[in-house]
Amino acid sequence: MGSLRLALASLLVLGACSVGEVPIGGGNPDANNSAGAASFQSMIVPLVTECIGCHGAATPPNLTSFDTLAAKYKTGPGASNILVTKGTLGIPSGTHQGINYFTTEEQAIVAAWIDSL
Numbered sequence: 001m002g003s004l005r006l007a008l009a010s011l012l013v014l015g016a017c018s019v020g021e022v023p024i025g026g027g028n029p030d031a032n033n034s035a036g037a038a039s040f041q042s043m044i045v046p047l048v049t050e051c052i053g054c055h056g057a058a059t060p061p062n063l064t065s066f067d068t069l070a071a072k073y074k075t076g077p078g079a080s081n082i083l084v085t086k087g088t089l090g091i092p093s094g095t096h097q098g099i100n101y102f103t104t105e106e107q108a109i110v111a112a113w114i115d116s117l
């Protein structure tokens, strides 16, 4: 009986883990989902204030909102998405169009955000 309880308990724990891995956007970066819009507001908006002047309309990525940001910038794996790696292509490395690109910490946040969609 004790071992049955233990087995049931571990099943519950495993079940809880896999629930946590369900992508908030259902894995579809094009989904018009409010969770993606909310996490864009909290995680991305604070990092892109310097970018909006150039990336608010015609020049992709359009960083004004979750919906205007094209799917290619929301498609994982986050760590290799151009939105995260663009600074490595700059001269000098870490810069882009005359500004400092995302720091290592900011890159990790953006990558984690993309992977959460």
Ligand code: HEC
Pocket: 047, 048, 050, 051, 052, 053, 054, 055, 059, 060, 061, 082, 083, 084, 086, 096, 097, 098, 099, 100, 101, 102
């Ligand atoms: C002074 C204007 C300017 C600023 C500021 C700027 N960008 Fe850009 N960005 C551009 C231009 C122009 C391009 C296209 C040429 C190039 O790739 O450099 C571009 C290209 C990009 C690309 C590549 C798009 C693709 O699909 O290949 C990314 C990603 C990007 N910018 C992100 C950002 C982010 C994030 C910021 C803020 C940290 C930022 N940019 C700030 C002008 C700017």
